[in-house]
Amino acid sequence: MTRTDDFPDAVIARVAGLLDEFHAGDRLTLSELSSRTGLPRSSTHRLLTQLAEHGWVSKRGKAYGLGRTPLEWGALARNHDRLHRVANPVLHDLHSATGLVVHLAVLDGSSIRYVDKVGRSDIDLPSRIGGRQPAHRTALGKALLAHSRFDTARPLSGCTPGSGAARIENLLPRTEIARIRERHIAYEREESVSGVACVAAPVGNGRTCVGALSVTGPVGSIDTVGLATPVRLAARTVWRALSQYDAQHRHGQAPQRTSA
Incomplete structure (x- = not known):
């Protein structure tokens, strides 16, 4: 039997x-x-x-x-691997500079999905690579929602801003969306975990958003003003590295490491 x-x-x-x-x-x-x-x-x-x-x-x-599903998952896996590959050294640099836990995530419907995580915290964080969290409750999600077209009908890893603005406003106030887009930085303070705060920035060029990265730590150790610049800089470094990676692979060259 x-x-x-x-x-x-x-x-x-x-x-x-x-x-x-x-x-x-x-x-x-x-x-x-x-x-x-x-x-x-x-x-x-x-x-x-x-x-x-x-x-x-x-x-x-x-x-x-x-059918379409294995093709979509294949493309998604290639994009996530590509993003992870170029971002990981930058995440380590940001972790070394701040001493905080650093995350990399993409938008997946109305949630975020963690692609990478560097560092450890004394606080029990719910984040894990491959795990999900509601987008509107995290700084990563806010950065992604504000810079992406939002469509709950299918998973997204980041898109150009556009027609989904009304849907986004169901999750984030219009004033917060405008502020995030203007400053290219998003904040979260004890919205997902008590005692934890985050600062996040989108990875993209204003027209395209492929992900977001953040620093996370105890509320008392997060200087939101002071951390905004290094987080934004790290996100821009990842975007430049991603652009270089794509250009080098198109021409059959070996990608080079870019430091934050």
């Missing part, structure tokens, strides 16, 4: 096996997929139907192919 806790692993293995068959980009019929994976035709059809509902596969006529 099969143990119940083995069932998810079996399902994952079957789904992975099905998706692997599309590695060459071919469109395959139900019979071909059943034959290649060794799964019963009925099981193959059931899994394909569920995968199609979530966008992992698409059906055209009698043939199946990869």
